[in-house]
Amino acid sequence: MYLNEVKNVLIDVLHLGEAGARLDADSPLLGSLPELDSMAVVTLIGALEEHFGIAIDDDDISASTFETLGSLAAFVAQKAA
Template identity: 85%
Template sequence: MKYLEEVKNLLTDVLHLGPAGATLTADSPLLGSLPELDSMAVVTLIGALEEQFGIMVDDDDISASTFATLGSLAAFVAARAG
């Protein structure tokens, strides 16, 4: 997946996951599985994604399915950056 590693690195940095971030795969669950990914972290992460990838994320674009797994988040970025 095109943006998987970049999204993983950004997620690791934003959430301060440290070495645990290196273990994330495309199938790793995010929302509800990472205690660090609370509502404020989602807002911070969206801002970081917009800045890093030059995309715009509307409120209507944000859903639990977008943040379900690392792969779904990377696919979302890929679709926006397309």
């Protein structure tokens, strides 16, 4: 359920356009998407918080959270639960 919504937020924040449409759960994010730099991560976190009505603490975030689209979606699902 969360995968497509997280994907859409990611596409919007990073302005991925058509390239974003090809992302799936196994698509690597951090280190693989040049658009996903440290400032974009901060912006993305804010957008996810707003979209899903969740609060994400700095301590919650690790590199593994942003490893793949699937890991990011699972993180959001866990925070929203």
